[in-house]
Each structure stands twice: as structure tokens, then as C-alpha cells.
Amino acid sequence: MTVLIGEVAQHAGISTRMLRHYDAIGLVSPSGRTSGGYRAYSPDDLRRLFQVESLRSLGLPLGDARSALDDPTFAPADLVDRLIASTQERVAREQELLARLREVRASEPAAWTDVLGLVALLRGLDQGQPAHRQQLLLTAPDVARVPAASLAEALLAEDDPNVAGALQWALGRHEDGAVHVLVAALDAPDRDVRQRAVRALVRVPTDEATAALTTTLHHPDEDVRGRAALGLGARGDASAVTELLRMVVRGDDDVAAAETLGALARRHRSADRLARAVGDELGRPGAPAAARERLTQALAELDGTAAGDLLTALTDDADPHVRRIATYCLSARTGLARRTRPERPTPR
Structure with missing residues (x-):
């Protein structure tokens, strides 16, 4: 039995754009075929997809999730160490968000619209038509509050050049936080993903990005x-x-x-x-x-x-x-x- 991408998105709660990104970077690719010749997810593909989502829900970057699933020498202790590291990074980002929320709470009640705008923006980055996503990025007053890593992940998955440009502009408003995501994507199987990663990395004006580019030589x-x-x-x-x-x-x-x-x-x-x-x-x-x-x-x-x-x-x-x-x-x-x-x- 095989399942089409739309059915997977509907029942698994994963956007079709993210599923296509997984396919583009060689993380989870549909290997089955329907009677009409369409590519579809086999039971093994779905099992791997749920494993990826489970690891990702723990905060593990996609590159590390790939290593955990594909590398037979990948020790469980190494996975735990990486989860600890990614959790520490996530806690740091949450603490930053908490500090901002406290600032909003201490301001006038009308400032709570900023919180609602931020939530809407985060949801909007993963859905809708390209024109809608582009307008959302260029007009939302809360775009500077979106974590840089989230913007980087969205940029790597974005195949519309206009939306990618808007994401790059938004990412440029951050000084750090995205380099590790972009560096991991430099080894993606998909050439377009690699190109997006290095172009985004070039525009990050930090010493960390410069060091990463030097290694990329x-x-x-x-x-x-x-x-x-x-x-x-x-x-x-x-x-x-x-x-x-x-x-x-x-x-x-x-x-x-x-x-x-x-x-x-x-x-x-x-x-x-x-x-x-x-x-x-x-x-x-x-x-x-x-x-x-x-x-x-x-x-x-x-x-x-x-x-x-x-x-x-x-x-x-x-x-x-x-x-x-x-x-x-x-x-x-x-x-x-x-x-x-x-x-x-x-x-x-």
C-alpha cells in the first residue's frame, strides 16, 4: 500500500512543501509507485518519515537526524549528546523569546498584538501561496523577532525566488543564530539547496559565518x-x-x-x-x-x-x-x- 504526498500531509500534519524539502535533500523520498505511475510513500517511507519527525520534535537538526538513521556507527550516546546540545540551544532561544514576551507584558495592553502577529507569522511561513508568504515577510512588523534558525530552515525549503529573497532580507536582520543550519545544508544532495545555503551564508556578516565560508573553500x-x-x-x-x-x-x-x-x-x-x-x-x-x-x-x-x-x-x-x-x-x-x-x- 502506498500513500500520495497530499494524503501524508493531511494525516501527518506535515506541509507538502516540507515533504518536498525532505525529498530534495534526500532525507525522506517517496519510493513507491501508484498504478497510474505517480510517486508515493511506501510503509517503509512513512516509518522513516515519522522517525525523522520524532527526532526533529526533540530539537535535533535535520543533518543529525540523517546521521542517526543512516550511519550504522552512530552511537546512541552521540545522539544523546547532540540532543543535549540542541536542547540547550533551543532553551537559549526560548529564554530570549521569554524576555521579549516579558517586555511586551510590561508595556501597554495593545502591545499584545505584537505577540499575535509573531504567532501568525511563524505559521504563515509554512503555508499559503508564494505571493502571500512574500507579502507576510515584507509587511509583518514582527519579522525581526522570528528566530534566525527558523528563517534559515524556511529559506532552504523555499523554491520561489521572490519568497526566498524576502526570507534572505529577513534573515539579514539577524546577526547570528542561523549559521549552523546553513552549514549543515551545504552537504545536501540537492544542488539548489546547497546554493541557497552558501548564498545565505555569504550574507551573514559575522565572524562565525566567515569561518564557515573559509572551511567551505x-x-x-x-x-x-x-x-x-x-x-x-x-x-x-x-x-x-x-x-x-x-x-x-x-x-x-x-x-x-x-x-x-x-x-x-x-x-x-x-x-x-x-x-x-x-x-x-x-x-x-x-x-x-x-x-x-x-x-x-x-x-x-x-x-x-x-x-x-x-x-x-x-x-x-x-x-x-x-x-x-x-x-x-x-x-x-x-x-x-x-x-x-x-x-x-x-x-x-
Whole structure:
């Protein structure tokens, strides 16, 4: 016997959007088929779903729930430790909410509408049409009171770009509380979920987020690494240089990567060192012609003697496309230097 997603949502009290999110991240996926060919939940799927919901009700993050169910080496003691940690985090959030409620209680009676608005907002994030959710986020006065972790979970599950933008805006009003949720989602099987996670993480302006992005530079997904590198580069973090250079070689958002390299070079006065690194890539045996063209173009973003000398040498390169790009970049560089050079005073 199999059950369709709508029936599961109706009887289990789980929204269809959250069920689709579970499917997208590979946590609970319908494996059965109806006679009409529709995907449906088998008894084993439903059993796993209720196990996930039970663990989640205890405050366990979805990533830890996956480990508890899928990893045969996952010890019960480890699960208890994680539950203790997540419970402590939840208690801290509840204490924060309690403090706010006490503030409301001490104010004028009309302030209780703020409490009702917060409850309505939390419920509204998990239901309704996309336009309704977007309007709710942009107009609700209580959005800043929603826990950051709840906003992050909603953002990761949201496939409507407009609602996702509103959730990102709301999440940006918090300084912390969402990083652990976003970091866990970086390993989701679904590429879109990973992309939402790293983009949201880039916009969290905290040291914790910066540290997480630095670790993400070693992520197996090139797109995730690249987005993390651009985010770190925008913060002036030189640890992104190696990945930014790889992005230019691969052709992944290479223009933005080259511009970020230039900004980092100016900030850290490292233009000559970066130019030598570009030169090493240009001289690498077997380097694709397209990659060498992009690397030549990237030199235009670097000030300093080393970049100029390298461009001059490339005007005699064996590849005519590289020669043309180097000549153009060198002439543009010379013209800019002339326009920005201070004028000499006219002798009297």
C-alpha cells in the first residue's frame, strides 16, 4: 500500500512543501509507485518519515537526524549528546523569546498584538501561496523577532525566488543564530539547496559565518566553493585567492573572480604576487587556450610592475587570441596611467 504526498500531509500534519524539502535533500523520498505511475510513500517511507519527525520534535537538526538513521556507527550516546546540545540551544532561544514576551507584558495592553502577529507569522511561513508568504515577510512588523534558525530552515525549503529573497532580507536582520543550519545544508544532495545555503551564508556578516565560508573553500562542489570564495573576497579575506584563481581557469563566473582578485590585490598590496601566480597558470603545460585567454584578461585587474611585464611578454605569445587580449589590456592600462598621472606644474 502506498500513500500520495497530499494524503501524508493531511494525516501527518506535515506541509507538502516540507515533504518536498525532505525529498530534495534526500532525507525522506517517496519510493513507491501508484498504478497510474505517480510517486508515493511506501510503509517503509512513512516509518522513516515519522522517525525523522520524532527526532526533529526533540530539537535535533535535520543533518543529525540523517546521521542517526543512516550511519550504522552512530552511537546512541552521540545522539544523546547532540540532543543535549540542541536542547540547550533551543532553551537559549526560548529564554530570549521569554524576555521579549516579558517586555511586551510590561508595556501597554495593545502591545499584545505584537505577540499575535509573531504567532501568525511563524505559521504563515509554512503555508499559503508564494505571493502571500512574500507579502507576510515584507509587511509583518514582527519579522525581526522570528528566530534566525527558523528563517534559515524556511529559506532552504523555499523554491520561489521572490519568497526566498524576502526570507534572505529577513534573515539579514539577524546577526547570528542561523549559521549552523546553513552549514549543515551545504552537504545536501540537492544542488539548489546547497546554493541557497552558501548564498545565505555569504550574507551573514559575522565572524562565525566567515569561518564557515573559509572551511567551505574545500567543499567538493565547485559551485559552492566558488560562491564562498566570492563572498570571502568581498570581505577582503585573502584565503579566497587560490579558489578565485581556479574559477578564472575553469571559467566559472571568471569575470567576477578576476575583479575580486584585483580588489584583494589592492587591499593587501599583493598585485605582484598574484600576477606571478597568474603567470604560473599561464605557463602550465597543457593549459587550455580558453583558460589562458581568461587569465590574460584577469591581469588587467592587477596593478603593479609584474602584471605589466607579463602583459608585455604576452604580446608575443604564440596564441593570437592571447596576443590580441594582452595588447588591448596593455594599451588600456597605459591609457589609464596617463589619465591618472598628476600634471606637472607649468613653469613660470
